[in-house]
Amino acid sequence: MNGDVIESKLSKIAKRTTANIIRELLKATSIPGLISFGGGVPDPETFPRAELAEIAREIVLEEYQITLQYGTTEGDPLLKQQYLEYLKRHENIHGLSDDQIVITSGSQQALDLIGRMFLDEDSICAIVDPVYLGAASAFRIRAPKFINLPMEPDGPNLQILENSLEKMSADELERFKFLYVVSNFDNPTGLTLSLEKRHHILDIAEKYKIPVIEDDPYGLLRFEGEKIPTIYHLAQQRGLQEQVLLLNTFSKVLSPGLRMGMVIGNRHVVRKIVMGKQAADLCTSPLLQRLTARYLERHDPLKVLQNSLKVYAAKRDVMLESFEKHLIHFEGTTWTNPCGGLFTWVCLPKHIDTVELLEYAKERKVIFIPGSAFSVDGKSNGNCMRLSFCLPSEAEIQEGVVRLADAIDAYQKENGD
Ligand SMILES: *Cc1c(COP(=O)(O)O)cnc(C)c1O
Secondary structure: OHHHHHHHOOOHHHHHOOOOHHHHHHHHHHOOOOEEOOOOOOOHHHOOHHHHHHHHHHHHHHOHHHHOOOOOOOOOHHHHHHHHHHHHHHHOOOOOOHHHEEEEEHHHHHHHHHHHHHOOOOOEEEEEEOOOHHHHHHHHOOOOEEEEEEEEOOEEOHHHHHHHHHHOOHHHHHHEEEEEEEOOOOOOOOOOOOHHHHHHHHHHHHHHOOOEEEEOOOOOOEOOOOOOOOHHHHHHHOOOHHHEEEEEEOOOOOOHHHOEEEEEOOHHHHHHHHHHHHHHHOOOOHHHHHHHHHHHHHOOHHHHHHHHHHHHHHHHHHHHHHHHHHOOOOOOOEEOOOOEOOEEEEEOOOOOOHHHHHHHHHHOOEEOEEHHHHOOOOOOOOOEEEEEOOOOOHHHHHHHHHHHHHHHHHHHHHHOO
């Protein structure tokens, strides 16, 4: 067969690249009557489509020399400037210069480029367990060694990180590249790093001279409680900002279809990421960058979001109330109570395998993402699952949780408990 010839030539990286379970699952979303807690996407009704349409028309007709042309790899200067303003206003991050930012095609490209720029096959990096799938796939293809830090209610277990670093030889410490964390309303757990742990992370970063990659797509999606400063901001106050890279994106606050992400940090590293990006895609779409920039000039996404946040918070309440009613009697079941973002994380009794449970759930027209999808080796969190409350209506959430409880009942009956 001719196909075998070309396939046999694929790289090691290609061989490590595998389909992701979320992609596969999202295919099931076309079953009529299905209630999906699976998708990690914002509600399309929140997209400001009239405003974007008006600006799009205008910038195609009037700014075509920029918007329909190649752009610089670093990104549209106007967008960078708008983004710096946005960081000042919403994150209290000041003092950045233009060469400390690069615009990327979503945060996903930033994660991929960070993987390429930092990780070799003998590298070591620390991630949280469960981990954001997009980061896991971007890092995993580089085949580093992972130190998994179990997630706790206030953020990753840092004792394990410290113990590992303490035991490392000078050579291993050199090969240790970074700690990757999602600081707010984590994907998949919905949990937020406490202020104490943010400082603790910086203590460790300072002591062992290790970089921190802070991924913060959900920080502005807070429903309640006090905002906690980003690790980057805290690092600035402690003079450690050169050790932190902050990843941000407009996917969750404006629209993921814009594919608008950015990295800020040390200018030499930003420069390297720019060079990597040049090889990857030359530039992020100038049309979409300018669209985002002009939108930010005229509107404050946070103000626009206020309404959606109320809707998300109400849906979260309905979901947690439904858990109280229908899941509580499965002994040992726990769930997180997120103060923002899109997800809650449910752990069922240990003997339940949520990959198998998903088959029972699909028969009852409800889906979720099994917990094992969020570990680098696919092995941990087998009894857990991620549920998103943002897309289904309140009535669908109630009905979906009833169906889920029914699926668990059926699973237990057939598999014995
Ligand atoms: C959604 C998400 C992103 C954003 O990815 P984009 O490529 O910007 O759409 C990044 N990190 C985490 C943890 C996410 O959940």
